[in-house]
Amino acid sequence: MKLNRIHLTTGMSTVIVFLGTGLYMRMNFPQLYDENEAIRYLFRANHVYILFSGLLNILLGLYGSFSGLQKRRRLQIAGSWMLLLAVPFFVAAFVFEPPLALPYRPLTLAGAVTAFVGTMLHLIGGYRKPEDQKKETPRG
Secondary structure: OHHHHHHHHHHHHHHHHHHHHHHHHHHHHHHHOOOOHHHHHHHHHHHHHHHHHHHHHHHHHHHOOOOOOHHHHHHHHHHHHHHHHHHHHHHHHHHHOHHHOOOOOHHHHHHHHHHHHHHHHHHHHHOOOHHHHHHHOOOO
16 A cells, blocks of 8 residues: 555654764764753653654554555554654654753654554554454465
């Protein structure tokens, strides 16, 4: 499916962004934020969120399968778009939120919520009862 390719491309691109944010932190942290541990931790947390969102998209790109039932497929497609949307939220959170060092981080929250909802939609849409799996298993 075309959505699998979008997930794979987004996931691989996100991992490259993750490497870039790691390089940024390696090169700039001692000079910029050495005195403020809170800012360092905020950058690191958002750095890891970028990685996780990229890895989720890679997994869906490689192994994601969509239900044959229209209702379940729609849930999975909505979940896919939510997981894709989480990536820009996490990247924006890395760029904008840590320097402010505020306890409330709306971009990080938006990324976490969209990733959670997207994953749950995939879970609900892709769940099959054991007896349904037996019916779908090809006989050899």
